[in-house]
Amino acid sequence: MPAAGFVAPGGVEFEARITPYVIITCIMAASGGLMFGYDIGISGGVTSMNDFLEKFFPVVYRKKNEIQDNNTYCKYDNQGLQLFTSSLYLAGLIATFFASYTTRVWGRKPTMLIAGILFLIGVVLNAVAQDLAMLIIGRIMLGCGVGFANQAVPLFLSEIAPTRIRGGLNILFQLNITIGILFANLVNYGTEKITPWGWRLSLGLAAIPALLLTVGSIFIVETPNSLIERGLLEEGRVVLRKIRGTDNVDPEFNELVEASRIAASVKHPFRNLLKRRNRPQLIITMCLQFFQQFTGINAIMFYAPVLFQTLGFKNDASLYSSVITGAVNVVSTLVSIYSVDKVGRRVLLLEAGVQIFVSQVIIGILLATGLKEDEDISKGMAIVIVLMVCTFVSAFAWSWGPLAWLIPSETFPLETRSAGQSVTVCVNLFFTFVIAQAFLSMLCHFKYGIFLFFAGLVLIMSTFVLFLLPETKNVPIEEMTEKVWRQHWLWKKYVTDSDLIDDEDGDAYANQETGKDNVKAYHNSQL
Ligand code: BGC
Numbered sequence: 001m002p003a004a005g006f007v008a009p010g011g012v013e014f015e016a017r018i019t020p021y022v023i024i025t026c027i028m029a030a031s032g033g034l035m036f037g038y039d040i041g042i043s044g045g046v047t048s049m050n051d052f053l054e055k056f057f058p059v060v061y062r063k064k065n066e067i068q069d070n071n072t073y074c075k076y077d078n079q080g081l082q083l084f085t086s087s088l089y090l091a092g093l094i095a096t097f098f099a100s101y102t103t104r105v106w107g108r109k110p111t112m113l114i115a116g117i118l119f120l121i122g123v124v125l126n127a128v129a130q131d132l133a134m135l136i137i138g139r140i141m142l143g144c145g146v147g148f149a150n151q152a153v154p155l156f157l158s159e160i161a162p163t164r165i166r167g168g169l170n171i172l173f174q175l176n177i178t179i180g181i182l183f184a185n186l187v188n189y190g191t192e193k194i195t196p197w198g199w200r201l202s203l204g205l206a207a208i209p210a211l212l213l214t215v216g217s218i219f220i221v222e223t224p225n226s227l228i229e230r231g232l233l234e235e236g237r238v239v240l241r242k243i244r245g246t247d248n249v250d251p252e253f254n255e256l257v258e259a260s261r262i263a264a265s266v267k268h269p270f271r272n273l274l275k276r277r278n279r280p281q282l283i284i285t286m287c288l289q290f291f292q293q294f295t296g297i298n299a300i301m302f303y304a305p306v307l308f309q310t311l312g313f314k315n316d317a318s319l320y321s322s323v324i325t326g327a328v329n330v331v332s333t334l335v336s337i338y339s340v341d342k343v344g345r346r347v348l349l350l351e352a353g354v355q356i357f358v359s360q361v362i363i364g365i366l367l368a369t370g371l372k373e374d375e376d377i378s379k380g381m382a383i384v385i386v387l388m389v390c391t392f393v394s395a396f397a398w399s400w401g402p403l404a405w406l407i408p409s410e411t412f413p414l415e416t417r418s419a420g421q422s423v424t425v426c427v428n429l430f431f432t433f434v435i436a437q438a439f440l441s442m443l444c445h446f447k448y449g450i451f452l453f454f455a456g457l458v459l460i461m462s463t464f465v466l467f468l469l470p471e472t473k474n475v476p477i478e479e480m481t482e483k484v485w486r487q488h489w490l491w492k493k494y495v496t497d498s499d500l501i502d503d504e505d506g507d508a509y510a511n512q513e514t515g516k517d518n519v520k521a522y523h524n525s526q527l
Contacts, residue, residue, distance in 0.1 A: 016162035017245035024220055025160045030176045031212035032112070032153030035119060036146050037180020038206050040301050041326060043085045045188025045202065045319060047076070048305040052199040056132050057081050064309075074444035076306050079437075080132065085302050086436035087136050088143035093429040095147025100422045103152050107226045108159070109217055111152035116214030119145025120207060127204035142206070149213065150425055158409075159223040160243055170409060171337045174402040178333050180209065181301055182326035188305065189319045224253070229260045269419035277499040278416050280491040284469060285408040285420060286427050291461040292404035293431035295356060296454035297396045299439045300325060300389060310443065311367070311385065312377035321386050328390045332397035344473035345403050346465060352399030353462030359391040360455035367448035400461075404428070410472055411480055 046052050053061035063075045102111045118141050125138030154173055161169050187205050191198035221243065227236035236256065240249040266272060273282055299307065304325055308318030340348065363385060370381050377385075405424070412420035443450050470484045470491070485495045 015244060015246045015248050018162065019243055019245040021221060021243040022161060024216070025157060028112070028153065028156065028213070028216050028220060030179075031209045031216055032115075032149045033173045033176025034180035034183065034209035035149060035206070035213060037177035037182075038184045038209055039088060039142055039146060039180075040177070040298070041181035041184030041322075042188065042202055042206065043088075044301070044303045044305045044307075045185065045192065045322065046199045047081055047084060047303075048309055048315065048318065049188075049192055049199045049202075050315075051196040056084075056129075056135060073310060073447045075310060076303075076440045077444035078440070082437045082440055084135060084139060086433050087139045088146065089429045089433035089436055091140040091143025092147035092150070093426055093433065095144040096151055096422060096425050096429065099148040099151035102148070103155060103226075104229070107222050107230065108152045108156040109220060109222045109226075111148055112156065112213060112217035112220075115145045115148035115152065116210055116217055117145075118142075118148065119210040120214060123204060123207045123210055126206075127200050129200075129203075138203075145210070147425075147429070151422070154405075154409075155421070156223055159225045160221075162244070170406050171333070171340065171402045174405060175330070175333045175337065178326070178330045178397065178401075182323070182330050185304075185319070185323045185326040189323055192315060192319055224256060225260065228256050229263070233257065263417075269416060273416045273419045273423065275499075277495050278413070279494045280485050280488075281408070281411045281413075281416070281420065282423070284411065285424050287461075287464060287468075288400075288404040288407060289424060289427040290431055291457070291464065292400045292428065293435050294454065294457045295396055295400050295461070296360070296435075296451070296457075297393070297400070298432060298435045299443075299450070299454075300393060301329075302436055303439060304389070306440070307443070308386075311382075313382060317382070321389075324386060325389055325393050328393050329397045329401075332394035333402065335394075336398035336402050339398070340402070340406070341473060344471050345407060346469060346471050348399045349403060349465045349469070350462060352395035353458055353465065355395035356392050357455050357458045357462070359388040359395070360451045360458065363388045363392075364448050364451035364455065367451070407469075407472060411484075413480070 047057075050061065050065075053064065057078060057080060060076060060078045060081055099111055099115075102114065122138045122141030122143075122145060125134055125141060129135040129138060154170070157169050157173065184202075187202050191201045194201060221239050222235075224236040224240040224243070227233075227239060237249065237253050240253055240256075241247055244252070272278065304322040305318045308321050309315065313321060336348065366381060366385060366388075370378070408420060408424045439450075442453075446453055468490065470488050472480070472484060475483050481495055481500075485491045
């Protein structure tokens with residue numbers, strides 16, 4: 001592949017090729033994202049399968065099959081059933097704290113290996129589960145795997161990829177999540193017909209992405225950033241040569257060494273995060289994660305088959321409807337990759353706000369007027385509902401899906417970068433857990449109103465975007481303060497000169513001012 005020189009924001013030209021190592025990295029990203037996506041997509045189908053319910057949740061099974069209860073909103077309302085889905089995200093959330101330690105102290109590569117192994121243990125426990133305890137412990141192990149993988153894989157990717165493809169790779173990870181979800185939907189569609197052990201196959205096939213990650217993490221290289229951070233300078237230089245496909249790596253190497261020195265001088269990253277000058281990014285990150293989950297997307301991703309059955313679809317129809325929404329999710333993510341740097345983040349989020357609002361209100365109204373307690377749903381109405389769900393999913397996939405991950409990754413400055421990333425992952429998994437645990441109960445109590453509830457929240461989040469989320473398209477990270485925060489009617493109050501200087505922990509910040517090029521290189525290396 002041709003060598004490509006590119007100008008780094010620091011003004012230094014680094015040489016880099018798209019080498020085989022970089023290609024292997026993409027495959028790694030695929031397996032990390034696939035693993036996460038597969039988990040998101042598999043549980044809904046499995047929890048709608050009769051054999052599975054009869055074995056682990058007999059109460060739900062009986063409720064589901066009582067004819068007179070056919071169309072009620074409450075047939076899946078069971079805390080244990082929701083715990084089956086949600087336990088994974090709670091475990092993932094807790095694992096993130098350990099993963100941030102192993103990622104820093106042991107490196108990215110061992111952390112990914114740990115992720116793969118934990119995940120494989122979870123897969124085995126799930127596939128051979130004899131009782132609910134085994135099932136839930138298996139889910140917890142899977143969650144730990146996801147926590148470790150989600151911390152290490154994106155970091156690994158951003159460090160190993162040449163700068164010019166870093167932004168695209170960020171959304172590529174999301175694309176792989178959506179492919180994982182679709183793969184899981186397809187598997188469920190096939191295994192539902194295999195009775196009585198189809199669900200075991202569904203849960204067991206999660207081993208495919210997990211094996212890819214485990215085996216992959218044995219063969220890949222450690223990132224130069226991690227080696228240098230841990231004092232292994234020469235090893236770092238060798239790896240840099242390998243992945244860049246050239247011997248001329250000194251400029252990049254020197255910048256990495258300097259960036260790692262600066263990063264090491266930040267004594268209290270989490271305390272730093274709470275400083276006034278970091279308030280805009282912190283608030284925006286937390287809101288983005290909260291809003292992403294409260295679009296209601298995971299009501300669809302986790303529970304689409306259950307939801308469609310609740311609405312009166314037959315087993316088969318509900319599973320293939322989930323396949324359709326899964327495919328729409330993948331294709332629409334491609335739209336985002338193509339347009340995010342052209343039309344910008346705000347346009348995508350605002351357009352999606354309108355689209356999500358309209359589709360949810362239509363679903364709510366249709367259900368309120370058309371769904372009768374003891375009748376099957378009409379064919380016409382079923383089609384309109386699936387269409388509206390697709391409209392919703394597509395809007396999410398080019399907006400809140402990738403952008404809730406992308407925007408925090410491009411706004412946190414050096415001093416709070418890794419702490420900021422941990423907060424992003426934790427807040428996301430926390431709200432994912434909340435939705436997984438609460439959705440079926442909310443559906444039972446709010447009935448069709450659940451969609452109006454989400455629609456109301458979409459109005460709030462769009463207002464947030466309109467007034468509080470500045471555009472970050474094409475702004476170099478090191479210029480965020482000047483070009484973004486200082487230009488914003490509200491956030492500029494948090495980045496006054498005295499906010500920027502007043503810093504008892506501020507070695508790093510002072511260094512940023514005097515050694516901007518180094519900081520630029522560090523930002524660069526982190527994205
Ligand atoms: C979200 C997941 C969601 C997925 C759907 C991701 O960005 O974090 O919770 O299930 O998108 O594609």
